[in-house]
Amino acid sequence: MGQTNRRVEPYTVFHSMLLDSRAGTKHYHHKIDPDSSFAGVVDADRVICLAGVQPLWGGVGYAWVRFAPDSHDHKIWLYKYIRIYLNHLVLKYKFWRVHATVACNHMAGCSWIESLGFELESTLVKYGPSKEDHYMYRKFYEV
Numbered sequence: 001m002g003q004t005n006r007r008v009e010p011y012t013v014f015h016s017m018l019l020d021s022r023a024g025t026k027h028y029h030h031k032i033d034p035d036s037s038f039a040g041v042v043d044a045d046r047v048i049c050l051a052g053v054q055p056l057w058g059g060v061g062y063a064w065v066r067f068a069p070d071s072h073d074h075k076i077w078l079y080k081y082i083r084i085y086l087n088h089l090v091l092k093y094k095f096w097r098v099h100a101t102v103a104c105n106h107m108a109g110c111s112w113i114e115s116l117g118f119e120l121e122s123t124l125v126k127y128g129p130s131k132e133d134h135y136m137y138r139k140f141y142e143v
Helices: 013-019 071-093 107-115
Strands: 006-010 037-042 046-057 060-067 097-103 119-124 134-140
Touching: 006 071, 013 037, 013 046, 037 071, 046 071, 060 071, 097 107, 107 119, 107 134
Parallel strands: 060 097
Antiparallel strands: 006 037, 037 046, 046 060, 097 134, 119 134
16 A cells, blocks of 8 residues: 655645535635645645634634545544644744634534643534534643
8 A cells, every 4th residue: 555645735725625626615715814724635636624723813813624524534644734733823923822613512523622732711602603502712822
């Protein structure tokens, strides 16, 4: 079995289209900051992950991630690079606080964000697009 060609690339709108050919990201992919986002790509052009930290104002950012259905096959590699990129962005933007939301019923997402060192801060009632509750997680940094 051969080695899989995996790499991290700066985000472009093209990556959103490759990840979601049904254009489910069409409402927000033009709003993603390419300087604070990246794509995890496998082989020639198979996007398995989009992630980043959107700067909100000085020192504060909103972390986000979108995984392809088959990203689980690359979970260790993705975890490593998301962690590296998160730390890079914290230094680049001098973030002292980064927060993220996870749907309350998405237990794997909650475990994953906690494994990155984020702590549960609050519950956002009827926050999601289908009025589902979300948890707000946050992580503080010394910058």
